[in-house]
Each structure stands twice: as structure tokens, then as C-alpha cells.
Amino acid sequence: MSTTFKPKSDFLRVLIERGYVHQCSDFEGLDAKAKAGEATTYIGFDATAKSLHVGSLVQIMMLRWLQKTGNKPIPLMGGGTTMVGDPSGRDESRKVLTPADIEANKAGIRSVFVKFLTFGDGATDAVMVDNAEWLLKLNYVEFLREVGRHFSVNRMLSMDSVRMRIEREQELSFLEFNYMCLQSYDFVELHKRYGIVLQMGGSDQWGNIVSGIDLGRRMGTGQLYALTSPLLTTASGAKMGKTAAGAVWLNADMLSPYDYWQFWRNTEDGDVGRFLKLFTELPLDEIARLEALGGSEINEAKKILANEATGLLHGREAAERAAETARKTFEEGVAADTLPSIEVPRAEIDAGYGVLGAFVAAGLVASNGEARRQVKGGGLRVNDAPVTDERAVITAADLNADGAVKLSLGRKRHVLLRPR
């Protein structure tokens, strides 16, 4: 990244200051466009799952800043390109998704953007577009004559995404080989339809984006721009976005706001400052202050990170609820009644409810066998008392003042069991 470059536009200034920029094809040119409010921009999101996960959050935040600094953002659903599959950054071919899967995935993904962007008909209002609209109608021979002629296979073979596969002697199907052409074509088509001049994406998208700029020049779009964000890893080198339970999904029905809050709360020390810049909208001097906190005080910064990030996605109220649940659970050690809970027929509790079964029913362990192993390892607790006997039973006497029993797996995962 150019260090001498002094942006005049708010857009580039913010993105550079906050650490969103990895590469840009032309800082000065893009800066002028952004300053004039003409930097209409798109980012493509493939519909490979029912929800996006935190890995896409950097991209979403970039669109949000773009809008806040007076330009028009266009999230593009890859309804068409998902049918092909992007080989970038992948060792193996993606599974081919059925059109029905793709439709379902698109619906799930759309719901997230509404929370980060303002949609409408105004000059800087966001518009949701789906490349299925034009890609699925393409006529093969026509496409080859109008678009395919501009692609050099020699050059495509030299691109990272392709070369890696070839060098490792991993198969790259013709289908995937075409992904780049389609993405390039999207860029040109979006320029025609919406006057888009910039495409952003993760650093692995650089090749695809630049190839779109090239295609645009040959097809007369005028100058287009590329801007990519750095690939995010945690300070200890792990890929961003995995937790105990799996991916950190953005849709609330796949990961509860509480768990989402916990994800941010458990950020490594070394990541706090970077994440505050990327995933919250706090002013930089405030972030600098938080980042400087030493020792266990850094935990205050982590709570703020969790509150802010959760607030952006799930709303202020949900964030506060999550924070409150966490405070009670971890700092007071009481069972917050907002913890996840399961219900068990009163009669079963009166008869004595087996601990192993209770933990399985709560979804904390997958089987009685796993529960037994956890008992041996001292990982299960009932009302904060370690379970030492796998034959122990939960009875009415275990109900606390709120009429619930607190089941815990490890220090962090708790479920309330209530009689019904």
C-alpha cells in the first residue's frame, strides 16, 4: 500500500486509516471519483451458504463506509456465478450447488445487508442486484464473440488462482476456469447498468477484479478501479471466523446474538485494536486509548468491541442483553435467566432425571458416551458443582430460586433446565 498517498476523499481516508486496504489499482484516480461522490461500487457475494459469516464482514463494512462517505454501494448476489464456482484460494473444486439451494441461500444472505446499508432510490442508497439476471440468459456463442475474444488464455494461465492448481497438479475444470470471465463480465455489465466504477473484495479477488478492469477497457467502459482488503487472520495465525461451534454466522437463526457477542468478547489481546477499527465505528482516538490498555484491563476493550460489533448486526438492544447475560454469568456467577434453556416434564424431574441424559438433552454433549467422558475429565457441572458420578440424578431439590437448574460444560457454555 502506498504510504505517501494523501487521500482527499473521506472514503479512502477512512478505509486507509482503519486498515481496510490491501491493494488498490489507482489511489489517485479512485480518490477523485470518491470525492465527487461518483465511486459507485460493488462487491460480489456468492450464495454458497444460507448465511454469510464474519469472513464477509470486512467487505460489508467497506460498503457501509462507502455509503456513509457519500457514494452508492451495490451488494451483488452471485446467483449466476455460484452456479459455476470460484476457484480462487481453493485447492479443490467446490461442490456444485443446485439452483434450489442457491435460491434459498440468497434469501438468507439478503437479510443481513439490510442491517448495514440503507436501501432505496436515492443517489447514495444501496441497491441489491443479482448477476443471475444477466448471466443465466447469456448465449454461449455470442458471449464468446463479444467477451471471450478479449481474454488471453496465456495470461489467465499465469494468474495465481489458476497457476496454483496447475503447479500442484490439481484439477481445474473448464467450468471453474470460466469463473473469472463471468466475474469480469459482471463488472462491465454493472458499469453499463449502474455506472459502477469500483469493485472491492478480499485480497484473493485481486486477479479476478483486475481482469475485469482489463475487459472494461477493451469494451469501452472507461477507467475502472480495484480495491482489496487484507486477508484476516487472528494474531496467532488462525483463520478468522471459526469458533467451538463452527463458523461465526451472521444470521441470528444460525448463531444467536449471545454467541456472536461471545465470539468478539473472546478476541485475542493482539487483535483488539485491529478489530475495533475494522468492525466498529468508534473514533480512532477512542480506539487508540482502548488498544493501549494493558494486562487484564484489555478486557474492557473486548467488551466494547463485542457491544459495538453485536450492536451493528443485531441491534443495540440485543447487544445489551448479551452483555448483561455475560456479566451475570461470568462476573457474578449466577444463572442469568436469559441463558439458553430447555424444558423437561416436571414428572421426570420428580422421578430423578439422569445427569447424562440432561446434558444430552441440553445439546451440550452429543451422546451419553461423550457425557461420561466429560464427567471423567471434570468438564460437567450442575449448579456450578462438578459432576463426579455419572449415575447422579437431578431432582426438584436442585432447582434454584428461579426454578431452574444450571447445566454447564466447561467454563463458558451454560444451559438452563426448567421443569414444565
Place this chain on the structure above:
RNA sequence: GGGGGAAUGUCCCGAGCGGCAAAGGGGGCGGACUGUAAAUCCGCUGGCUAAGCCUUCGUAGGUUCGAGUCCUACUUCCCCCA
């Protein structure tokens, strides 16, 4: 079209003379230490009504007291020759 290889614990990689619930790693989970962090150390990582029983090594058969291991066919993938 011809020839040669490979598929292992449903997270991944990977060893496996005919006695195997199957080495080892990664990842994950739990414990200790901490600050709900990182690093480190330790334990666990098929199911069950559990000193026993059941289900697992691409699929289907076969040989054998006994098959992940040997044989046959099939499926999928890879490599070489044409």
C-alpha cells in the same frame, strides 16, 4: 483404447505381517495456569440399557475359525502410454 495406482475412524491428513475399535498428527472438546485472552502442560476425541453387546476402513459378493488386510466384480479419483 491400453497399462499402473488410490479410496481408512462421516472434521481433515494419515500408518496399518489375516486376530483391530484400528498407530501418529492436525483440528476440536475438557482440565490446570490465567484475565471468558495467548502461550504452556495434562486428559479425551465410534454407539449402547457398558467387566458385556452393537456398528465402523468406497460398494457388493467370496475365501477363512477369524478380513481394513487375501480373491472377484462394480463405483469414483489420480498417473503413464495411445
